Amino acid sequence: MSLQVVILAAGKGTRMRSALPKVMQPLAGKPLLQHVISTAKTLGANEPIVVYGHGGELVQQHFQHETVTWVLQAEQKGTGHAVQVALSSLPTSGNSLILYGDVPLISLPTLSRLVSSVSTDKDLGLLTVNLPNPTGYGRIVREENQVVAIVEQKDANADQLKINEVNTGIMCVPNVLLHEWLPALKNNNAQGEYYLTDLIALANQAGITISAVQPDTLWEVEGVNDKVQLAALERVWQQAQAANLMRAGVTILDPNRVDIRGELSHGADVSLDVGVIIEGRVVLADNVIVSAGCVLKDCEIGAGTLIKPYSVIDSAVIGANAQIGPFARIRPGSKLADEVHIGNFVETKATQMGVGSKANHLAYLGDSVIGQGVNIGAGTITCNYDGANKHTTVIGDNAFIGTNNSLVAPVTIGAGATTGAGSTISKDVAPDTLAVGRAKQVAISGWTRPKKTVKSST
Ligand code: UD1
Ligand code: CA
Numbered sequence: 001m002s003l004q005v006v007i008l009a010a011g012k013g014t015r016m017r018s019a020l021p022k023v024m025q026p027l028a029g030k031p032l033l034q035h036v037i038s039t040a041k042t043l044g045a046n047e048p049i050v051v052y053g054h055g056g057e058l059v060q061q062h063f064q065h066e067t068v069t070w071v072l073q074a075e076q077k078g079t080g081h082a083v084q085v086a087l088s089s090l091p092t093s094g095n096s097l098i099l100y101g102d103v104p105l106i107s108l109p110t111l112s113r114l115v116s117s118v119s120t121d122k123d124l125g126l127l128t129v130n131l132p133n134p135t136g137y138g139r140i141v142r143e144e145n146q147v148v149a150i151v152e153q154k155d156a157n158a159d160q161l162k163i164n165e166v167n168t169g170i171m172c173v174p175n176v177l178l179h180e181w182l183p184a185l186k187n188n189n190a191q192g193e194y195y196l197t198d199l200i201a202l203a204n205q206a207g208i209t210i211s212a213v214q215p216d217t218l219w220e221v222e223g224v225n226d227k228v229q230l231a232a233l234e235r236v237w238q239q240a241q242a243a244n245l246m247r248a249g250v251t252i253l254d255p256n257r258v259d260i261r262g263e264l265s266h267g268a269d270v271s272l273d274v275g276v277i278i279e280g281r282v283v284l285a286d287n288v289i290v291s292a293g294c295v296l297k298d299c300e301i302g303a304g305t306l307i308k309p310y311s312v313i314d315s316a317v318i319g320a321n322a323q324i325g326p327f328a329r330i331r332p333g334s335k336l337a338d339e340v341h342i343g344n345f346v347e348t349k350a351t352q353m354g355v356g357s358k359a360n361h362l363a364y365l366g367d368s369v370i371g372q373g374v375n376i377g378a379g380t381i382t383c384n385y386d387g388a389n390k391h392t393t394v395i396g397d398n399a400f401i402g403t404n405n406s407l408v409a410p411v412t413i414g415a416g417a418t419t420g421a422g423s424t425i426s427k428d429v430a431p432d433t434l435a436v437g438r439a440k441q442v443a444i445s446g447w448t449r450p451k452k453t454v455k456s457s458t
Pocket of ligand 1: 009077081100138195
């Protein structure tokens with residue numbers, strides 16, 4: 001049967017206390033709604049319907065690249081009303097799966113079981129859980145073990161309030177039943193809302209088989225209403241990511257202190273220390289060690305390379321057996337070959353470095369093409385920007401750049417050349433020559449230091 005997914009996302013999210021709409025709040029580096037849309041698509045529902053209300057423009061703009069049908073629910077009159085406004089976009093056959101923009105971690109295996117519990121128009125699948133503390137949730141009312149109704153907290157009597165089985169809100173319903181019943185929902189309840197959950201009693205009366213399916217884990221049906229819940233779910237998700245990586249052989253020194261906000265591909269014996277953050281697509285080859293506090297985004301790192309603490313690497317490719325950091329900043333377009341050493345407070349941007357080249361302390365290397373076996377002295381800066389345009393610095397193999405040089409681009413330093421400490425190099429240097437570009441030291445004898453003037457107190 002064809003499957004349509006309807007994602008309810010019109011709620012205000014007041015308790016987030018944020019200018020950002022609730023469904024745009026990030027979990028694992030992606031908006032809550034992105035998780036739900038991706039899950040819907042993996043289930044085979046290629047054009048999910050998103051019922052939106054608040055912050056609609058921003059949300060739609062962000063999801064431009066996704067094929068999604070947007071339905072505006074201008075006024076939030078309840079979950080039944082939310083699905084009702086989507087009715088005109090729903091086919092008359094097949095099933096609809098109702099998901100929530102603020103229940104981001106609902107899993108595929110659970111949803112697959114729920115969806116397959118509905119095989120005819122006489123079935124309805126409901127995802128329920130048993131909670132030790134069911135306060136706030138709609139209670140699942142059973143008679144002779146059959147689900148007959150859902151009663152909301154505010155409408156429940158004392159006996160019903162004791163029921164521990166609750167409604168997650170997620171359900172799979174034949175479209176024909178939605179078309180028939182949604183327009184007829186009444187709002188004569190404690191909240192004056194149109195309840196989607198009223199469908200259950202209607203289905204029971206009509207002799208529909210209601211299957212209560214339970215999720216694989218509790219956290220996947222948890223909703224996010226405030227930042228405490230958001231952080232709690234983030235941790236759950238991160239622990240699951242860490243567990244998967246560890247099962248695949250990655251050493252994680254403390255699985256509570258690593259954040260995977262993208263995709264990590266890895267070889268054997270990769271190690272991640274505490275405080276490591278992975279964003280975008282990161283590829284780590286065999287034996288890569290990522291030390292404490294490193295942020296790695298969209299990068300590829302070769303086998304045996306050591307990333308020392310507190311280094312930030314973004315959109316870069318680093319070869320094998322290199323050493324980076326501590327406190328290195330490798331910016332977009334950096335291509336560092338095997339055995340390159342980058343030390344503390346060194347920044348590279350759009351720079352290539354050949355095999356075995358080193359910049360061990362306090363340098364800025366931007367828009368540079370650096371050969372093999374080059375040594376960049378401490379404090380060296382490529383002056384790549386003239387205020388209007390960027391220019392390239394080229395340094396040949398085995399060149400030796402002295403300490404504290406300013407290399408004024410465009411400039412080429414030949415292979416095997418040497419520059420003196422403190423030089424400002426603004427003209428090309430021929431291979432195998434020494435260039436010194438600095439003022440000569442002078443000696444002034446008998447010079448006296450300025451003295452402090454004594455201020456009168458009048
Ligand atoms: C709902 C269920 C309850 C269930 C609980 C699980 C109903 C009547 N009750 O209650 O049985 O235990 O979820 O969390 O369905 N929304 C809209 N438009 C609206 C109203 C809500 O899009 O007009 C969206 C909200 O953004 C939210 C979701 O639907 O994501 C749930 O709405 P909420 O008002 O929080 O429902 P609950 O009262 O928690
Ligand atoms: Ca809720």
